[in-house]
Amino acid sequence: MSQPSTSTTELPGLPGGTAAGAFSVADIVVVVLYFVFILAVGIWSSVRASRGTVGGYFLAGRSMSWWPIGASLMSTDVGSGSFIGLAGTAAAGGIAVGGFEWNAIWPLLALGWIFVPVYIAAGVVTLPEYLKKRFGGQRLQIYTSVLSLILYIFTRISTDIFAGALFIQTALGWNLYLSTVVLLAVTAVYTIAGGLTAVIYTDVLQTLIMVLGALVLMFIGFEKVGWYEGLKEKYSAAIPKITVPNTDCHLPRADAFHLFRDPITGDLPWPGLVFGLTVVALWCWCTDQVMVQRSLSAKNLSHAKGGSVFAGYLKLFPVFFLVMPGMISRALFPDEVACVDPEVCKRICGAAVGCSNIAYPKLVIELMPDGLRGLMIAVMMAALMSSLTSVFNSSSTLFVLDIWQRVRKQASEQELMIVGRVFTLILVVISILWIPMVQSANSGKLFDYIQSIGSFLSPPIAALFILAIFCKRVNEPGAFWGLMAGFVAGVIRMILEFSYSAPSCGEEDRRPAVLKDVHYLYFALILFGLTSIVILLVSFCTPAIPEEKVSDCRGRGATEILGMPSSAPAPWAVGPLQSLVYMWFCGLPTNPAPTLSPEERAALEHRLTSIEEKPQWKIVCNISAILLMATNIFLWAYFG
Amino acid sequence: MPACCLLLLGLLLQLPAAFCQQARGSLQPWSQGVIAVVVFLVLVAIAFVVNRFWCKDKVESAENVVSVEDKPDAVTSNGHEGRYVSAAADFRSKENQHAYENTVEPEERVITTAM
Numbered sequence: 185m186s187q188p189s190t191s192t193t194e195l196p197g198l199p200g201g202t203a204a205g206a207f208s209v210a211d212i213v214v215v216v217l218y219f220v221f222i223l224a225v226g227i228w229s230s231v232r233a234s235r236g237t238v239g240g241y242f243l244a245g246r247s248m249s250w251w252p253i254g255a256s257l258m259s260t261d262v263g264s265g266s267f268i269g270l271a272g273t274a275a276a277g278g279i280a281v282g283g284f285e286w287n288a289i290w291p292l293l294a295l296g297w298i299f300v301p302v303y304i305a306a307g308v309v310t311l312p313e314y315l316k317k318r319f320g321g322q323r324l325q326i327y328t329s330v331l332s333l334i335l336y337i338f339t340r341i342s343t344d345i346f347a348g349a350l351f352i353q354t355a356l357g358w359n360l361y362l363s364t365v366v367l368l369a370v371t372a373v374y375t376i377a378g379g380l381t382a383v384i385y386t387d388v389l390q391t392l393i394m395v396l397g398a399l400v401l402m403f404i405g406f407e408k409v410g411w412y413e414g415l416k417e418k419y420s421a422a423i424p425k426i427t428v429p430n431t432d433c434h435l436p437r438a439d440a441f442h443l444f445r446d447p448i449t450g451d452l453p454w455p456g457l458v459f460g461l462t463v464v465a466l467w468c469w470c471t472d473q474v475m476v477q478r479s480l481s482a483k484n485l486s487h488a489k490g491g492s493v494f495a496g497y498l499k500l501f502p503v504f505f506l507v508m509p510g511m512i513s514r515a516l517f518p519d520e521v522a523c524v525d526p527e528v529c530k531r532i533c534g535a536a537v538g539c540s541n542i543a544y545p546k547l548v549i550e551l552m553p554d555g556l557r558g559l560m561i562a563v564m565m566a567a568l569m570s571s572l573t574s575v576f577n578s579s580s581t582l583f584v585l586d587i588w589q590r591v592r593k594q595a596s597e598q599e600l601m602i603v604g605r606v607f608t609l610i611l612v613v614i615s616i617l618w619i620p621m622v623q624s625a626n627s628g629k630l631f632d633y634i635q636s637i638g639s640f641l642s643p644p645i646a647a648l649f650i651l652a653i654f655c656k657r658v659n660e661p662g663a664f665w666g667l668m669a670g671f672v673a674g675v676i677r678m679i680l681e682f683s684y685s686a687p688s689c690g691e692e693d694r695r696p697a698v699l700k701d702v703h704y705l706y707f708a709l710i711l712f713g714l715t716s717i718v719i720l721l722v723s724f725c726t727p728a729i730p731e732e733k734v735s736d737c738r739g740r741g742a743t744e745i746l747g748m749p750s751s752a753p754a755p756w757a758v759g760p761l762q763s764l765v766y767m768w769f770c771g772l773p774t775n776p777a778p779t780l781s782p783e784e785r786a787a788l789e790h791r792l793t794s795i796e797e798k799p800q801w802k803i804v805c806n807i808s809a810i811l812l813m814a815t816n817i818f819l820w821a822y823f824g
Numbered sequence: 825m826p827a828c829c830l831l832l833l834g835l836l837l838q839l840p841a842a843f844c845q846q847a848r849g850s851l852q853p854w855s856q857g858v859i860a861v862v863v864f865l866v867l868v869a870i871a872f873v874v875n876r877f878w879c880k881d882k883v884e885s886a887e888n889v890v891s892v893e894d895k896p897d898a899v900t901s902n903g904h905e906g907r908y909v910s911a912a913a914d915f916r917s918k919e920n921q922h923a924y925e926n927t928v929e930p931e932e933r934v935i936t937t938a939m
Contacts, residue, residue, distance in 0.1 A: 819857070823853070
């Protein structure tokens, strides 16, 4: 979720007259083929993976190369929420929302070059565990793991389910429950069986489908609208026929084709886009379990860096295949996508505030020929599934290693594996439970609330991690009270946002100044600064952590966590045949595994926490990173 | 009727604005992009030179402090990106402690034969 609140992200509860007609056989064949391929890759990688150990299940056995990691990073981030949200916001406000994607390159490089070496050297699997090792004590670990789980359930999972449901309702008109259950059942099979390995390899296939399919739609759309020049012309003239009198909300923005907008009056002010967004993006890419876990599954540091660079290159694309098609959609269908009159909008998409969210589905229905429509359905499913599987796996990791292991300290590895799988199943059920919420969110306000939860609660965590890595003096009380202060400030702003709704077209803006004038990106920056100040103040006023404890964070438990299958038998055996099948499905070892001698242990530990790189690969990684940064800067300056 | 005319006027006012957006100030977008990239690469080059210069200094001063054993550095988990300068280790061979020394071979007993 690298785009926090993408402004008017309203969710229509019911489709209007835009439901698609009958689907041709070609479409259905394409969709079925897609599911078959995904299941095949998922099951193949599940069987290949060593999934009976914590390291094998949650960290893919530390055996991933750069290209699966990069592809997985990109597809996990670009979910169905991005397809709907980016295109919708671009239809309403222009190209600046693309800054959310292009900004991500910098935190990605920070992840590979600054954060991952620290995490690898500390020998951790989860980030709350890193906080525990760095600061000691329990409350930081518990607070961050519980907060992360809540954020995942209420922001990542819900956003993707909402957006997927919107697409299904608007473009397909299928039964929502049936389609979601089938989708989640398919993903659950290989996620539960294969763990991170299956998730990452299926993500690779899904990235391919997503990028190729979306690029096809982009080319078709650009051809229809007259390429970039034609888009500029038609977008500036994309005014709906029915407008609200004495207002100008039906007009497209004058700065629609610029990334950098006015710091005070812009809808996405440029200091907010450059600095405030970086804070939230740092949380998302460098301090959040979902993304970091992928990088931690790398064979070595060079592969982790390569994965970051590859993901960075992939992240250059969404502006072209999501943001611009959103604008194309408005340019081609202004009466539906850019409606402003509440009655009209309610008729079109069921939400009175606006229908910009149907921008992408509308384009799919209207522009894609037979067969290719099936491809676009596969694209949306790919986006949805790739994000959900990653969130399921990472939530399971957090729950098992930070919460369950805390409660049951003597849990065997097999028990942890079983708990991990059961928790994934629970999450699948929770995801299905979001659908009644989707159907009752007629005003669409719920979606807005959900987006704001993320952006108001994440800056304190980013501040903590940065200070934890760069400033030795920060200690546990400082960290804890800083997080609390940040949490309180974020919750206050959240409550204010919930109590005062944004004005619709023509209404007077009666919100307090702190909501109206302080953009949420500026608030993220302010919150970041506030948390840092509190952390530093409290740290300097309390005794420091002794030097040796801070330095010796190296993986005391790395071997236990990452290398070793256990030989303890399952606590409850159902019966010989059932238990064998069960053990095979879950990849649990049936024979006792050999134990290592102390020297072998030490060697394994050294390898697992090593951040050495071969010099030639280090140079290759550095040069690719510089090229990526140069490309990114060129694009920012070109479209600025 | 009047509303129609107003709408048309609004449209006309929009269009020129759209075309003017092509170039902010006097620069074309391409040149903006190229200039930004050039500035960035210059900064990278400066950073590289400074890094080389500064790190070479550090390595030279570390040479004077030679430790006897080849201790592996304890890798810290905060503040250090893992680039550790084990200057002393570089100058010692892992296989033979005395690889770079000129060892004096013990004089063989000279055996003179009749021939």
